[in-house]
Amino acid sequence: MSEEFYRIKRLPPYVIAEVNAMRHAARQSGRDIIDLGMGNPDHPPPKHVTDKLCEVAAKPGAHGYSQSKGIPGLRKAQANYYARRFGVELDPEREVVVTMGSKEGLSSMATAITAPGDVVLAPSPSYPIHTFGFIIAGATIRSVPTTPDEHYWKALDNAMAFTVPRPTVLVVNYPSNPTAETVDLAFYDRLVDWARENSVWVMSDLAYSELYYDGKPTRSILEVPGAKDVAVEFTSMSKTYSMAGWRMGFAVGNQKLIAALTRVKSYLDYGAFTPIQAAAVAALNGPQDVVEENRKRYQHRRDVMVESFGRAGWDIPVPPASMFAWAPIPEAFQDVGSLEFSKQLLERAGVAVAAGVGYGEEGEGYVRIAMVENEQRIRQAARNVKRFLSEGAAKPGETE
Ligand SMILES: Cc1ncc(COP(=O)(O)O)c(C=O)c1O
Numbered sequence: 584m585s586e587e588f589y590r591i592k593r594l595p596p597y598v599i600a601e602v603n604a605m606r607h608a609a610r611q612s613g614r615d616i617i618d619l620g621m622g623n624p625d626h627p628p629p630k631h632v633t634d635k636l637c638e639v640a641a642k643p644g645a646h647g648y649s650q651s652k653g654i655p656g657l658r659k660a661q662a663n664y665y666a667r668r669f670g671v672e673l674d675p676e677r678e679v680v681v682t683m684g685s686k687e688g689l690s691s692m693a694t695a696i697t698a699p700g701d702v703v704l705a706p707s708p709s710y711p712i713h714t715f716g717f718i719i720a721g722a723t724i725r726s727v728p729t730t731p732d733e734h735y736w737k738a739l740d741n742a743m744a745f746t747v748p749r750p751t752v753l754v755v756n757y758p759s760n761p762t763a764e765t766v767d768l769a770f771y772d773r774l775v776d777w778a779r780e781n782s783v784w785v786m787s788d789l790a791y792s793e794l795y796y797d798g799k800p801t802r803s804i805l806e807v808p809g810a811k812d813v814a815v816e817f818t819s820m821s822k823t824y825s826m827a828g829w830r831m832g833f834a835v836g837n838q839k840l841i842a843a844l845t846r847v848k849s850y851l852d853y854g855a856f857t858p859i860q861a862a863a864v865a866a867l868n869g870p871q872d873v874v875e876e877n878r879k880r881y882q883h884r885r886d887v888m889v890e891s892f893g894r895a896g897w898d899i900p901v902p903p904a905s906m907f908a909w910a911p912i913p914e915a916f917q918d919v920g921s922l923e924f925s926k927q928l929l930e931r932a933g934v935a936v937a938a939g940v941g942y943g944e945e946g947e948g949y950v951r952i953a954m955v956e957n958e959q960r961i962r963q964a965a966r967n968v969k970r971f972l973s974e975g976a977a978k979p980g981e982t983e
Pocket of ligand 1: 686
């Protein structure tokens with residue numbers, strides 16, 4: 584009975600949980616912590632969306648089991664979104680499934696299509712479900728870079744040439760969490776050709792579809808003619824409409840993959856609460872000015888962060904999209920590593936960030952800073968950072 588369970592053994596302790604526990608303890612002791620750690624939107628969803636939720640929840644007939652693959656009106660609303668935003672036609676019956684957040688969609692897809700021992704290509708650093716969804720399903724991960732340059736294509740080709748068994752699935756995520764890197768349509772064009780030539784399924788995570796800046800809209804892999812032959816794409820209402828707690832997302836694209844996901848979900852769940860699905864329809868079909876306002880808010884925070892942290896002595900590359908900055912650890916702290924740096928930043932500057940190592944080996948040397956506090960708090964964080972940097976690094980264990 585003392586043996587560890589097969590899957591649990593494959594799940595390392597959640598690195599970020601350590602800093603989270605410290606942040607919680609600091610707050611409990613009455614300290615003001617500026618929390619730029621988790622990508623949790625700080626704004627409420629639009630009022631017409633919460634109104635719709637309440638209206639439908641008040642109906643006696645709305646409380647039974649819903650439909651696992653999502654109510655028809657919601658699948659249609661998602662198809663309409665792809666048509667107006669990307670010019671992509673989708674069949675709401677066979678090419679769209681509603682998921683309980685894109686995280687659930689990715690992990691249920693992994694369950695649906697993975698055989699034990701399959702090799703999956705996933706980015707490093709990455710949002711953890713890109714690797715652990717498949718690890719839980721029994722796969723082995725081979726890491727590929729996130730930066731979409733020639734090294735990336737070389738890494739993909741090497742992976743196909745030198746891995747036995749040959750990889751079956753490739754995960755891509757642009758705008759990337761955590762690196763905020765983006766790609767253009769030419770990248771997806773080449774990727775679709777590559778996937779077809781190598782008989783690899785592509786899972787594209789487009790959770791930050793609407794958080795792009797400087798007037799450069801994100802692209803969808805499904806814009807490439809023939810992409811549906813090899814790809815599915817996951818989107819989310821969490822960041823676009825600030826509905827993270829609602830657990831509402833979608834998978835769209837290849838019919839075989841969508842059918843597999845729908846089948847597994849039909850065994851696992853009864854779908855999201857119907858009022859939530861009805862309110863999600865209201866969000867997708869209603870006025871979209873809130874999406875633009877959201878985008879402007881994050882872009883302004885980004886500009887404030889890059890400028891004020893830069894003046895504090897910490898140069899942060901300007902993220903072109905997402906709600907994160909991916910910041911190299913300041914020179915004086917490079918030896919201590921991202922986890923220890925994050926702890927010192929929390930203890931000594933009252934600023935919580937996410938240690939890069941929590942996103943995989945290649946994340947070491949960086950921290951991820953989420954733009955989830957207002958301008959004033961970001962400026963306060965920069966002042967604290969300035970003081971902290973001027974004091975220099977403490978030795979590990981020297982923090983209070
Ligand atoms: C890249 C990426 N994919 C998926 C998710 C999960 O989103 P959801 O709330 O739709 O499950 C996140 C959340 O932060 C994310 O950053």
